[in-house]
């Protein structure tokens with residue numbers, strides 16, 4: 001695990017965008033795994049700038065998002081699909097047909113999960129997967145559990161996660177209670193992983209992820225088993241290390 005501690009969120013966003021941009025320059029037809037939430041927003045702003053300035057092109061990039069709320073369609077302004085359009089896709093030259101996000105409206109969830117796994121395989125696997133981390137140590141929506149859920153699956157969200165994500169909704173009752181998420185094996189199958197963490201509220205999870213033992217009770221600890229993980233965190237997220 002390569003650990004980079006930077007001063008603040010702005011420095012984190014610039015560094016993360018530079019790593020993703022390098023990957024795109026090295027492999028313009030590559031496959032990038034993307035995340036939602038507050039953490040990658042600054043990174044996406046930087047990538048949009050680089051794209052506008054002609055430094056990188058997404059025109060041959062394929063993307064796969066980690067997760068989507070179950071029950072929300074792409075047009076719902078609380079869906080992760082909508083979030084990605086607003087915060088990245090609408091502002092860059094990626095082709096719509098190359099964007100993949102689990103379908104939160106799928107009537108047959110099991111079939112949707114299998115379809116998603118197959119699409120990742122058909123695309124040749126993920127070259128670089130971007131991750132945030134939950135305060136409870138989740139990656140994607142792999143919540144603390146008794147065992148690791150390997151593949152894309154339907155998850156019951158933890159009450160902690162629902163509380164943390166309520167900031168994006170008018171009330172906590174509106175936060176979906178389930179999501180479709182890549183599994184831990186799906187994430188670990190990526191050739192390279194880039195995890196970002198910002199703020200003191202992530203410090204405990206970061207400490208356990210790096211210094212603790214590998215356990216499904218802290219899903220991000222599974223990243224200790226991967227051979228090419230870069231972690232970028234700001235000083236606040238690194239404060240317990």
Ligand code: F6R
Pocket residue numbers: 034035036037038039040066067131132133134135138139140141
């Ligand atoms: C998002 C995702 C989640 C978030 C995590 C942190 O697609 O899978 O694991 O990365 O909940 O969220 P923020 O960045 O909002 O603190």
